[in-house]
Amino acid sequence: MSSLLEVAGVSVTFDGFRAINDLSFEIGRAELRAIIGPNGAGKTTFMDIVTGKTRPDEGRVDYGEPPRSLLRMSESEIARAGIGRKFQRPTVFEQQSVRDNLMMALKNDRSPFGVMAWRAARTDIDKVADLAEEVGLADHLDRPAGELAHGQKQWLEIGMLLAQDPRLLLVDEPAAGMTLGEREHTTELLKRAAETRAVVVVEHDMEFVRRLGCKVTVLHEGSVLAEGSLDHVTANQDVIDVYLGR
Numbered sequence: 001m002s003s004l005l006e007v008a009g010v011s012v013t014f015d016g017f018r019a020i021n022d023l024s025f026e027i028g029r030a031e032l033r034a035i036i037g038p039n040g041a042g043k044t045t046f047m048d049i050v051t052g053k054t055r056p057d058e059g060r061v062d063y064g065e066p067p068r069s070l071l072r073m074s075e076s077e078i079a080r081a082g083i084g085r086k087f088q089r090p091t092v093f094e095q096q097s098v099r100d101n102l103m104m105a106l107k108n109d110r111s112p113f114g115v116m117a118w119r120a121a122r123t124d125i126d127k128v129a130d131l132a133e134e135v136g137l138a139d140h141l142d143r144p145a146g147e148l149a150h151g152q153k154q155w156l157e158i159g160m161l162l163a164q165d166p167r168l169l170l171v172d173e174p175a176a177g178m179t180l181g182e183r184e185h186t187t188e189l190l191k192r193a194a195e196t197r198a199v200v201v202v203e204h205d206m207e208f209v210r211r212l213g214c215k216v217t218v219l220h221e222g223s224v225l226a227e228g229s230l231d232h233v234t235a236n237q238d239v240i241d242v243y244l245g246r
C-alpha cells in the first residue's frame with residue numbers, strides 16, 4: 001500500500017494520562033477506513049492530532065507525496081494541504097440555499113461579504129451542480145439549508161468538504177441519528193468519495209461499519225488493538241474482551 005498518512009510511534013499525554021500510546025498505522029491514498037473503539041479509546045484525539053489541534057509529545061505524523069510532517073504545520077496549513085474534517089453535528093449555513101452553501105465552500109470564502117461579492121463563473125455553477133448530484137441534493141439546490149432533513153444536512157456538509165477537493169477526509173460518526181434510507185445513501189456517498197481520496201470514518205455503530213465493507217482499525221487505550229476486515233477484528237479475543245469490558 002502506498003500510504004497517504006503515516007502515524008508512527010505517536011503518544012499524547014493529558015495531565016499525566018496517556019490518551020494516545022505509541023500509536024502507529026497507515027492510511028492509503030484511495031481507501032475507505034473505519035476507526036472503531038470503545039469510549040475514551042483515543043479516536044477523537046487521533047483526529048485532533050491529524051488536523052493540528054493537538055500536538056503529540058512523541059512520534060511522527062507524515063502526509064502526502066513526498067511525505068511532509070504535519071507536526072510542523074498549523075491547522076490552516078493542514079486544511080490547505082487537503083485534509084478535511086467533518087464533525088458530528090452539521091454546520092451548514094441554515095439561511096442560505098443549498099446552492100449558496102456549496103458555492104461558498106467552492107470559493108472557500110465563508111464571510112457574508114464574500115457571498116455577496118461573488119459572481120459565479122460557469123465552471124463553478126457546473127461544479128456546484130456536480131457536487132449536488134454527487135451527494136444526492138440535486139433536487140434541493142434552491143432550498144434553504146435549514147429546511148433540510150438531518151441526513152440531507154450531513155450530505156450537504158460532506159458536499160461542502162468535497163468542494164475543497166480534499167485528499168484525506170476525516171468523518172466523525174456520520175450515521176448518528178440517521179434513518180435506514182439515509183444510512184444507505186451515506187454509505188454509497190462515502191464509498192464513492194473514497195475511490196479518489198482517503199476517507200477515514202470514526203464510528204460507533206457496527207451495523208454502519210459493516211455496510212461500509214472496508215478495513216477496520218480498532219483503537220483501545222490509545223493504541224491499535226486489531227486491524228483488518230470487520231469479521232476479522234470482531235473474531236479477535238482481545239477486541240471481544242474490550243467490548244465486553246473484561
Ligand SMILES: Nc1ncnc2c1ncn2[C@@H]1O[C@H](COP(=O)(O)OP(=O)(O)OP(=O)(O)O)[C@@H](O)[C@H]1O
Nearest residue numbers: 014015017019037038039040041042043044045046
Ligand atoms: N483535553 C483533554 N484533557 C484531558 N484528557 C483528555 C483530553 N482530551 C481527551 N482526553 C482523554 O483522553 C482519552 C481519549 O479521549 P478521546 O476523546 O480521544 O476518545 P474517543 O475514542 O474519541 O472516545 P469517544 O468514543 O467517547 O468519543 C479519554 O480518556 C479522554 O478523557
